[in-house]
Amino acid sequence: GQSLEQPSEVTAVEGAIVQINCTYQTSGFYGLSWYQQHDGGAPTFLSYNALDGLEETGRFSSFLSRSDSYGYLLLQELQMKDSASYFCAVREANYGQNFVFGPGTRLSVLP
Amino acid sequence: EAQVTQNPRYLITVTGKKLTVTCSQNMNHEYMSWYRQDPGLGLRQIYYSMNVEVTDKGDVPEGYKVSRKEKRNFPLILESPSPNQTSLYFCASSITSGSSYEQYFGPGTRLTVT
Numbered sequence: 001g002q003s004l005e006q007p008s009e010v011t012a013v014e015g016a017i018v019q020i021n022c023t024y025q026t027s028g029f030y031g032l033s034w035y036q037q038h039d040g041g042a043p044t045f046l047s048y049n050a051l052d053g054l055e056e057t058g059r060f061s062s063f064l065s066r067s068d069s070y071g072y073l074l075l076q077e078l079q080m081k082d083s084a085s086y087f088c089a090v091r092e093a094n095y096g097q098n099f100v101f102g103p104g105t106r107l108s109v110l111p
Numbered sequence: 112e113a114q115v116t117q118n119p120r121y122l123i124t125v126t127g128k129k130l131t132v133t134c135s136q137n138m139n140h141e142y143m144s145w146y147r148q149d150p151g152l153g154l155r156q157i158y159y160s161m162n163v164e165v166t167d168k169g170d171v172p173e174g175y176k177v178s179r180k181e182k183r184n185f186p187l188i189l190e191s192p193s194p195n196q197t198s199l200y201f202c203a204s205s206i207t208s209g210s211s212y213e214q215y216f217g218p219g220t221r222l223t224v225t
C-alpha cells in the first residue's frame with residue numbers, strides 16, 4: 001500500500017511563492033495528483049504528473065521525482081483565494097484504480 | 112452542466128438504522144468512488160467501481176456496501192451505522208482512459224450517527 005506525507009500547515013503572504021511538498025512510500029503507482037479544497041467545499045483537481053519533471057498550469061506547477069519518492073505543488077503570485085487545503089494523491093499500480101490521498105496541507109495566505 | 116450529485120447533503124441518524132447515500136454523475140464516466148474525510152486523515156477511499164457490476168474495496172470498506180447497476184449511479188449503503196462512521200462523505204467519478212485520471216467530486220454528505 002501507499003503512505004503519503006505532507007506538512008500540515010503553511011503560511012505565506014499575498015504575491016509570494018509557496019511550495020507544498022509530498023513524500024511517499026509506495027510499492028508502485030501510476031502518477032501523482034494534486035487537489036484543492038476550500039472550507040466547506042469539495043476537492044477540485046489541480047494537476048497530475050505521470051512522469052518525472054515539472055507540469056505548469058497557470059500560477060500552479062507540480063513536480064515529481066520518482067527516484068526521490070517526492071513531489072511538490074508550487075503556487076506563484078499567491079492570492080487570498082488560494083487559502084485552502086491541498087492534497088496530494090497517488091493511483092496505486094495494482095489491477096484496479098485504488099486512490100490514496102495524503103493528509104492535506106492547509107495554506108493560509110495573509111494580506 | 113457536468114456534475115456529480117449526492118443526496119442527502121446532511122443526515123443525522125441513530126445507530127443501527129440502515130441508510131443509503133445516493134451518487135449520480137452525468138459525464139458517462141466509467142470510474143466512480145466513495146471517500147470519507149475526517150480531520151487530519153485526508154480522504155480515504157471506501158469503495159470504487161471501474162464499471163457497471165465491477166466494484167472493489169478501497170482502504171476503509173468495513174461497515175459499507177456499494178452497488179453499480181447503472182453507469183451513472185453508485186449508491187453507498189450503511190447497513191447498520193455506528194458512531195465511528197460519523198464523517199464527511201464524497202462521491203467522485205472519472206474516466207478510465209487517458210493520462211490524468213482527474214476525479215470530479217460531488218458536494219459531499221455530512222453524516223452524523225448518534
